[in-house]
Amino acid sequence: MGVSPPYLSDDTEQDDTEQSVTIRADDGEDAAVSVLTVRGSWDAQLRLNASATLRRCFTEHPDGLIVDLSGLLDPHSESAPTWMTARHAAAGLEPPVHLALCVPPELPLADRMQGLDAGRFLPIYAKVGQARVALAGRMPGAERLTLTLSPEPDAPSAARNLVSDACLAWGLVHLLYPSRLVMSELVTNAVEHAGTEIRVVVTRRGAGLHLSVADRDPRLPAMIQLTRPRPDLPLDVRGRGLRTVHETAALWGSVPTEHGKVVWAAVRGTPDRREAR
Template identity: 35%
Template sequence: MNTLTWQVSRDFASGVTQVRLAGVLTDTELVRLAPVLRRCLVEEPLGLIVELGEVTVASPIGLRVFAILAGGGGGHRPAMHLCAHPGTPAGLLARRSISDLVSVQDSVVDALKLIESGPRSPYRWHQHLAPHPRSPGTARRLIEAACRSWQLTALLDEAMVVGSELVGNAVEHAGTELDVTTTRQAGAIRISVRDRAAQLPTPANRTGSSHTGRRGRGLAIIEALANDWGYAAMPDGKSVWAALRLPD
């Protein structure tokens, strides 16, 4: 049976996400894998490392999916590095077929060095926070600095409130350390909060209750101010995000 398995890990200190693949990479398995990699990229890590050392490539053309994902989403997409030693079949094939489109490195160590030494995008602002009552205020200051650097003062107030509510919800209901990331993307700014708790947000109006609770009030404010918002479950927690459209 041709199957593919993967393990996703996120180093919150370095900001790097690693995906370790094993098994047979077929067209069918690529269809299963692509949403996983998209979720990893949506979190806006500093870099995404995909390990191919234990992979048998049954679809050489399908490798171009990695190049499409690496190049999609505009110029602010986190860097993706594929890792496979050139002496392995997957490493040799990746270098021959897609190395001109996506980074292919000999090892995870080499990829980490590139990410660490690479330039930091001016369109990504990030901070690691403790589950502390002062963290929403810290998030507001981060978002204010980001918006001013992008000359988007017209969105400043709404973005600061949305970010504060996202972090406030995480502090109160997740109670774990968290990461807040603000990025400027094509047509919008995106604020995401990544915590380590599995419980997903439930807007009060979906359960029939009023917005009197802290969670309900926070999500109601986010829904009112943001053009879009959502969440994604992760193996070690969740990411909750909101997007505000750039002014015309």
């Protein structure tokens, strides 16, 4: 598995003209809000990268998405159709994704978006902080359970129990086994490879579940070749964890955060496709 080109590290040094599309999850609140930042001169290539990254964001289905365009060079507002298309895509999801744009008022794009009457349906803010506060006020209380764990051997068990509580409370008993299995593998990976405090979130997404595990290790996970067990350690087989997640979840992926990363998975009753990011 690999990370597709539109996903770049937030730590990459950039000048004002260098093109980039970055995505980062906001790990400071219970609400799952992602921030997508588009920088550089708008052209066909940047449009393709931005559109591809938007599609991946919507696949993850965050509660809210902030599109930061403060570093976008678009003097003729040619990017406006892309953001209007994103608005329609966000509104068409179930539940809808709350979408907001961050465009400084002195940029021509701000006037263009207001002229399209997008402001009524696609809120526009001058700064990311303002957008984050506004989205938090707009989003209703979701069906979500959270748990903060230490990187101890019993962490996977505690996370599995949280999944059981969610499935029983929300009438999703048929998802109990696969969801517990996926959550167990995600938390086990975090304990073994990150070794930091772990934040587990179980969210209802219609008839399915969205599972996320946040830690403070910025390294994104990748599937590796299965290793043969040593004769003295017959159960020590490396590489099965993410393969189990890939085979069980409908979708899964990872995204960097300000303090580390979030690895997530969507579990549904009848997964029709599997996609790893």
